[in-house]
Amino acid sequence: MCGIFGAICEDALSDTLKGLKLLEYRGYDSAGVAIKTQHNQLQLTKRVGRVSNVIAATQGLPKVQFAVGHTRWATHGEVCERNAHPFLSQDGRFALVHNGILDNYIQLREQLTQKGVHFVSDTDSEVAVQLLMTKAPLYDDIKDALTDTARMLHGSFAIAVLDSNTDSLYLLRRGSPLYIGISNSGNYLSSDVNTLRYFCSRVGVLEENAFCELNSKGATQYSIDDGRVLPIHYINVKTKQLDKDSQGDAMLSEIAEIPHALQKTFDYLTTTAICPDKSMANNIRRIYLIGCGTAYHSCLIGAQYIRRFCNVTVEAVLASEWWYSYYKADSNTLVVAVTQSGETADTLNAARECKRQGATVYAVTNVEGSTVTFVADKVILTQADNERAVASTKAYACQVLALTIFALQFAETKGLIASEQVADYKADFYALPRAVGSVLAEGDKDIDRVANKLSQSKAVYFIGRGTDYFTAREGSLKLKEVSYIHSEAYASGELKHGTLAMMEKGVTVVGIACDSEVMSRHKATVSEITSRGADVITVTPYCTPNECDTLVIPIVNAIYYPILSVVPLQLLAYKCAVLRGCDADKPRNLAKSVTVE
Numbered sequence: 001m002c003g004i005f006g007a008i009c010e011d012a013l014s015d016t017l018k019g020l021k022l023l024e025y026r027g028y029d030s031a032g033v034a035i036k037t038q039h040n041q042l043q044l045t046k047r048v049g050r051v052s053n054v055i056a057a058t059q060g061l062p063k064v065q066f067a068v069g070h071t072r073w074a075t076h077g078e079v080c081e082r083n084a085h086p087f088l089s090q091d092g093r094f095a096l097v098h099n100g101i102l103d104n105y106i107q108l109r110e111q112l113t114q115k116g117v118h119f120v121s122d123t124d125s126e127v128a129v130q131l132l133m134t135k136a137p138l139y140d141d142i143k144d145a146l147t148d149t150a151r152m153l154h155g156s157f158a159i160a161v162l163d164s165n166t167d168s169l170y171l172l173r174r175g176s177p178l179y180i181g182i183s184n185s186g187n188y189l190s191s192d193v194n195t196l197r198y199f200c201s202r203v204g205v206l207e208e209n210a211f212c213e214l215n216s217k218g219a220t221q222y223s224i225d226d227g228r229v230l231p232i233h234y235i236n237v238k239t240k241q242l243d244k245d246s247q248g249d250a251m252l253s254e255i256a257e258i259p260h261a262l263q264k265t266f267d268y269l270t271t272t273a274i275c276p277d278k279s280m281a282n283n284i285r286r287i288y289l290i291g292c293g294t295a296y297h298s299c300l301i302g303a304q305y306i307r308r309f310c311n312v313t314v315e316a317v318l319a320s321e322w323w324y325s326y327y328k329a330d331s332n333t334l335v336v337a338v339t340q341s342g343e344t345a346d347t348l349n350a351a352r353e354c355k356r357q358g359a360t361v362y363a364v365t366n367v368e369g370s371t372v373t374f375v376a377d378k379v380i381l382t383q384a385d386n387e388r389a390v391a392s393t394k395a396y397a398c399q400v401l402a403l404t405i406f407a408l409q410f411a412e413t414k415g416l417i418a419s420e421q422v423a424d425y426k427a428d429f430y431a432l433p434r435a436v437g438s439v440l441a442e443g444d445k446d447i448d449r450v451a452n453k454l455s456q457s458k459a460v461y462f463i464g465r466g467t468d469y470f471t472a473r474e475g476s477l478k479l480k481e482v483s484y485i486h487s488e489a490y491a492s493g494e495l496k497h498g499t500l501a502m503m504e505k506g507v508t509v510v511g512i513a514c515d516s517e518v519m520s521r522h523k524a525t526v527s528e529i530t531s532r533g534a535d536v537i538t539v540t541p542y543c544t545p546n547e548c549d550t551l552v553i554p555i556v557n558a559i560y561y562p563i564l565s566v567v568p569l570q571l572l573a574y575k576c577a578v579l580r581g582c583d584a585d586k587p588r589n590l591a592k593s594v595t596v597e
């Protein structure tokens with residue numbers, strides 16, 4: 001959460017603002033930038049709201065060579081200019097931006113206040129810059145002051161510091177990701193590897209508990225613990241043009257990209273060994289699929305398919321609940337950490353703990369070079385391309401596809417399913433991108449009609465059985481996430497155990513019924529609901545009872561319905577957001593990467 005960007009180049013302010021705009025999905029309640037002027041003074045511009053407000057406020061400033069900036073997702077202190085980053089040290093020497101949470105900031109703040117430091121914000125982050133100010137005079141080399149500061153900070157941090165006395169930017173990393181980008185035209189830093197693609201192709205991944213000096217000549221990394229130089233691990237990333245992805249209605253265009261993303265993911269994963277080999281497969285006694293939010297919903301579907309095909313104990317676990325649920329991992333455990341961003345703190349922490357207990361960890365992620373790719377023993381990379389909207393759509397579709405292919409390949413490796421059968425499933429995949437395409441092309445009028453109904457409903461319930469229930473959960477999360485309509489998801493059979501009491505006029509139930517075998521039961525459920533005055537909309541490839549509205553989807557191999565049937569639900573959520581005047585790309589209170597626990 002929060003985004004950090006910095007640049008050392010000919011027009012560092014302009015590049016930093018571009019970087020912040022790309023990072024805005026990480027937090028968007030306020031933003032700010034610090035520059036070093038030609039007279040070596042630090043100048044701050046901060047605004048409440050979007051990066052565009054900072055862009056407007058910095059119009060006309062001369063070009064500078066050094067800048068750092070920040071987009072905020074508030075954790076400590078209300079949303080206001082005073083609490084926006086960067087923070088300036090009281091003596092004006094340092095400007096600092098921070099992503100993460102400093103656990104001991106109250107103690108440090110008290111100690112510094114006693115020494116006469118005056119704080120201007122309510123944040124934990126400001127403590128870091130004032131602490132650095134008090135350390136700087138104690139050392140000949142600013143690097144020693146920075147490592148001393150870092151050692152006193154408890155908690156998680158990705159920090160970038162602009163120093164008016166030197167021509168370097170200083171970076172500190174513990175717990176939160178931080179990357180540097182090196183190019184002929186400038187050097188950069190970012191809390192998000194994807195953002196750097198727009199500026200350079202060579203990206204360095206800072207180590208955990210590391211400190212880095214970045215200047216126009218390059219970067220040097222040191223250990224915070226003992227000061228020794230650490231080699232920087234560089235990766236080459238595919239560069240991108242700035243205007244291609246950086247504007248427009250991201251959620252809608254990302255839904256439209258699903259057919260292409262699925263095809264790319266399928267082509268990549270079916271030509272890559274993504275499963276354990278036979279001897280390892282036979283040693284695995286238990287599989288945990290872990291993730292949060294939407295990624296967890298793909299885990300639920302993946303677990304269902306692994307259970308169905310692979311004869312192994314498997315469970316989908318909310319990564320945020322790992323610590324509270326008495327799960328155990330050992331050397332016979334395979335953990336698959338599913339995370340679009342590869343940066344979700346809850347997922348990373350649970351994955352690290354499983355590794356510590358001896359498990360093998362696989363990662364399903366959409367971001368090459370993200371933190372999870374360094375935690376995992378093996379990486380299964382989905383090919384959804386950069387996803388900017390906070391609501392995950394195309395990445396979710398690709399996660400479900402990846403786990404479906406994983407289940408089939410795992411079963412094949414264990415000899416539990418014939419290769420011909422796997423080949424048939426794969427052959428049937430080719431109809432899926434076309435089917436999604438036809439929902440996108442033809443569904444508009446129907447989806448508009450249903451969105452109108454939903455956006456006026458006092459509550460919306462999503463129901464389904466089997467994998468349809470997991471799709472219901474994802475549809476419900478998407479709707480509330482972007483349109484703020486109250487919504488819940490239930491296994492259809494659970495309605496009569498309590499929730500039926502809520503059915504009355506003004507309530508809408510969205511049923512997902514893709515399994516032909518459960519259609520008769522769904523029909524009975526529809527009667528139970530409509531006879532109590534609520535409306536029902538069914539997403540299905542089949543005929544539905546007269547009393548319910550229908551969103552028809554094409555027929556595909558049943559194994560692919562979770563990928564297809566979620567698309568109208570994503571569109572519904574988007575359209576409800578638009579009808580209700582909500583910003584679907586940047587829903588209130590949320591951020592794309594949840595890097596705090």
Ligand code: M6R
Nearest residue numbers: 293294295339340341344391392
């Ligand atoms: O990056 P991750 O896949 O680990 O993110 C996990 C969740 O925070 C994420 O899926 C969240 O639920 C989305 N905003 C849902 O659209």
